[in-house]
Amino acid sequence: MEEWCVSMPKIELHAHLNGSIRLTTLLELAKALTENQKGAVNISQVEHVIMKHDLSLTEVFQLFDLIHNVITDHNTVTRITKEVIEDFASDNVVYLELRTTPKRNDSIGMSKRSYVDAVMEGLRSVSSVDVDFIPNTQDSTSLSNLPIITNENSRKIIIVRLILSIDRRETTEAAMETVKLALEMRHLGVVGIDLSGNPKTGEWTTYLPALKFAREQGLSVTLHCGEIRNSKEIKNMLEFHPQRIGHACFFEDEHWIKLKSSKIPVEICLTSNIRTFSVASIEVHHFACLYKAKHPLVLCTDDTGVFSTRLSKEYKLAANSFGLGRWEMLELSRNAVEYIFADNGVKNDLRIFFNSVANNMEV
Numbered sequence: 001m002e003e004w005c006v007s008m009p010k011i012e013l014h015a016h017l018n019g020s021i022r023l024t025t026l027l028e029l030a031k032a033l034t035e036n037q038k039g040a041v042n043i044s045q046v047e048h049v050i051m052k053h054d055l056s057l058t059e060v061f062q063l064f065d066l067i068h069n070v071i072t073d074h075n076t077v078t079r080i081t082k083e084v085i086e087d088f089a090s091d092n093v094v095y096l097e098l099r100t101t102p103k104r105n106d107s108i109g110m111s112k113r114s115y116v117d118a119v120m121e122g123l124r125s126v127s128s129v130d131v132d133f134i135p136n137t138q139d140s141t142s143l144s145n146l147p148i149i150t151n152e153n154s155r156k157i158i159i160v161r162l163i164l165s166i167d168r169r170e171t172t173e174a175a176m177e178t179v180k181l182a183l184e185m186r187h188l189g190v191v192g193i194d195l196s197g198n199p200k201t202g203e204w205t206t207y208l209p210a211l212k213f214a215r216e217q218g219l220s221v222t223l224h225c226g227e228i229r230n231s232k233e234i235k236n237m238l239e240f241h242p243q244r245i246g247h248a249c250f251f252e253d254e255h256w257i258k259l260k261s262s263k264i265p266v267e268i269c270l271t272s273n274i275r276t277f278s279v280a281s282i283e284v285h286h287f288a289c290l291y292k293a294k295h296p297l298v299l300c301t302d303d304t305g306v307f308s309t310r311l312s313k314e315y316k317l318a319a320n321s322f323g324l325g326r327w328e329m330l331e332l333s334r335n336a337v338e339y340i341f342a343d344n345g346v347k348n349d350l351r352i353f354f355n356s357v358a359n360n361m362e363v
């Protein structure tokens with residue numbers, strides 16, 4: 001089962017760059033900080049938090065602060081991007097929407113733009129697999145060259161698009177700057193905007209002007225929605241009708257009704273929800289109910305580093321917990337093609353690709 005989940009081509013639509021850092025890299029970088037830089041970082045604390053199995057949402061956001069204190073300069077951003085892409089590709093993810101919060105740090109001359117440029121440099125510097133990240137003007141991707149069944153010897157190809165995140169700690173102006181940056185960088189593969197960050201912080205309405213502007217300009221929008229109990233926010237977010245939402249853990253009856261009639265696809269992050277106690281146990285996870293109702297769904301990892309997971313593990317967990325067979329898993333993966341933010345050229349190539357995988361599959 002595990003091997004099958006790895007070999008099956010997959011689509012990842014909810015992965016945060018800094019949360020997907022390799023833990024070995026995080027520790028290496030934390031240890032290499034100079035005494036001066038160490039000021040903000042307590043190494044034994046980093047080690048302690050990394051080793052913990054379950055993390056409350058509060059602890060998760062403390063860990064993100066630690067990670068951000070270690071990943072400060074452009075070269076490090078480039079390095080972790082490269083490693084994250086290699087890790088997703090080795091798990092046979094063929095299409096990845098990677099999201100990250102553009103960060104400004106005046107003391108080292110980092111602007112939101114130069115941060116995203118450093119991410120782009122990371123995409124460019126991957127050499128072990130072919131990375132398709134610049135939208136093609138000829139309406140076709142390198143996927144058309146992909147062998148139908150990936151085997152040991154075939155060279156891997158991964159299509160990567162970027163989503164820029166707004167952190168719930170930011171101001172309306174900072175959010176607007178992120179949206180404008182996304183618009184400027186569309187030709188470089190930026191396809192959407194995400195609202196994330198500690199759900200206990202701030203009001204999502206602070207970002208409404210930026211989110212509305214993004215949508216008016218044709219960017220796709222995904223919102224972290226219902227990570228904590230907040231009935232009014234969930235209701236208003238659904239009324240905004242984003243292209244996708246993430247999590248949907250603390251939904252009440254009226255929210256389920258709204259969600260189901262809206263057909264908004266949900267990015268499901270099983271391990272993340274269990275580890276942060278957002279859902280009591282896998283047996284009662286809302287995946288089962290939405291899957292049964294044939295609601296648009298996509299399995300995602302959220303933060304592979306922080307939650308020690310990979311997309312193949314999420315599929316295996318779903319298969320074991322909800323009794324999905326190989327065919328159902330492939331269908332789940334294939335359906336995600338319909339919810340991607342990239343253009344129709346990419347969508348068509350992925351449809352053709354998954355069709356041939358399905359036609360050649362031995363069940």
Ligand SMILES: CNc1ncnc2c1ncn2[C@@H]1O[C@H](COP(=O)(O)O)[C@@H](O)[C@H]1O
Nearest residue numbers: 016017018019064100101165167196197224
């Ligand atoms: C556990 N569930 C979650 N809920 C909300 N926001 C999350 C998150 N996981 C990650 N992030 C958001 O992504 C940032 C790290 O990646 P980047 O620095 O953007 O690459 C976190 O600081 C947080 O804002």
Ligand SMILES: [Zn+2]
Nearest residue numbers: 196224246302
């Ligand atoms: Zn997330």
